[in-house]
Amino acid sequence: MDPHLLRTYVTVARLASFSRAARELGYTQSAVSQHIAALEADLGLPLLTRRPVAPTPAGERLLEHAGALLLRIDAARADLDRFAAAPRATLTVAASPLALHPRVLAALPATGVTLRALDRDRVPAAVATGEADAGLVDGVAAPSDPLRLPDVAPLAATRVAEEPLAVVLPAGHPLAGRSGLRLTDLVDARWLDAPAAGVALDRLRAVHGGPAGRGFRTALRYEGADPRAVVALSAAGHGLALLPHPVTEGVPGAVTVPLVSPRLVHRTELLLPTAPAGQAERGGRLGEFTHRLRG
């Protein structure tokens, strides 16, 4: 279970080729072959089929572990590096698209900030590995409940904002007149799946608690990051969408109905590496930013 071997293994699995993996890693094919052989011998299991190169069931399983493991190693190294490194001049903030709440925009320092838009599930990793100095993630949760984030490293999450959730429907929709909607009434509707810009459907299925894979069928999948586009698509009849209430307003042809059950909110959180050396480093622009965000 040497990390070197694991890194080689995931690369081979990703590229589906020993030789391409070797090129990418700067090894010879031979070395890669030996790495995989060593790993298989160590675990006592075949991990890859050759020709074509693809993971076996056990190999699939190892991939899940290896990804988390390598990420954690990088996170640990980055975290320790922060002890030695001088605070950087430019502040990098990783944010999921819907996390750019007005409060956040107001709190951002006027200069020297890089804002990096990422998918929701890549934000914690970015903060953990030091790729970003701070993160902003959004998601769905019960009121005043923290978001459920993968714990790749010791990160501190604090609440930035919570807004009600609303269902977006095209103007002519039979449910468009209601003053509030329940999720259970909408299980059989057609939905927009917009994992980056909206609330992912599997999240709804999980919250709803029904049998996996049933309900919340997808009408159209939108892979962009613009929530206004989602509202417009919904107005055009391509499916229902669940979004934080504020962003749904003012689009012609779209009707917005608050979600009343279950009680869920759209929540934005600030993600920080838990402070080394007693917050000392929090001076500078990061301190300025977090203070404005909290105060």
Next chain:
Amino acid sequence: MDPHLLRTYVTVARLASFSRAARELGYTQSAVSQHIAALEADLGLPLLTRRPVAPTPAGERLLEHAGALLLRIDAARADLDRFAAAPRATLTVAASPLALHPRVLAALPATGVTLRALDRDRVPAAVATGEADAGLVDGVAAPSDPLRLPDVAPLAATRVAEEPLAVVLPAGHPLAGRSGLRLTDLVDARWLDAPAAGVALDRLRAVHGGPAGRGFRTALRYEGADPRAVVALSAAGHGLALLPHPVTEGVPGAVTVPLVSPRLVHRTELLLPTAPAGQAERGGRLGEFTHRLRG
């Protein structure tokens, strides 16, 4: 960040001695010294003070990472081993003391089971590392919310039971006559801290959301695992206790008042390694157990 080096590092830190760590690990002092030197060179930071041997601030931080990392490695190996190994004849179940709900006891197969009582936070690790085939954990959560468990490995958690929570008071207590109690009324009371047998106080402080370290002061700390002992201690005036309602009843001198706010329940969950090879292995006694627990 070689796991070997990390392992020796955590051992040295734990034993506060290079030579004792060397004995425990089967190395010479020299090798251990070289390991630490290599790790410090790699990270560019001193990790330990010598004479006395103790972690530096950076070293403290590395300990947090290293523990999680080594645990994950063991978990991954154990998980992969399950692919190769034949199902074991005897089923080992790790359980936290309060997780032994009547439904659990009823579902346990009549023979061939080892039940291992562990602290709450050690159960997930035991399942992940294959030390146990299944786990039962209890904790406090909002109704129908899953417990918040450290994710050491891909584990599946399913609800086994939820019961209301009750505050235990001695018969003469001023609040003993109430029909329901709020947590906010009890912040300033004296509490029993029974991390193994009851609800840990820091959990209450976290739920209550007040400033860390304030409120829920400890009257007496009980390190055993018997919830009835907690009730008896509370009856004897050694502090309030929060327990699942059913176990609080029938102890003379103790009064039980339901907790009405915040809405929290005592929840028990079954923890399983997510099934390799499509549930195939779930036949046998583990399948029998889980089926009875769910059905």
Next chain:
DNA sequence: GGACGTTACGAACGCCGTAAATATA
């Protein structure tokens, strides 16, 4: 001076690259 950690050095081992062998489409 004694217990403990460090440094020097040599031997064994492991790991990678070259090159030949082998398997598959």
Next chain:
DNA sequence: TATATTTACGGCGTTCGTAACGTCC
């Protein structure tokens, strides 16, 4: 036959142990 992985083998770097050396109580 061409492409891709495996195996054989040799050199080089790494890691461990022995032993000598510092160093702090």
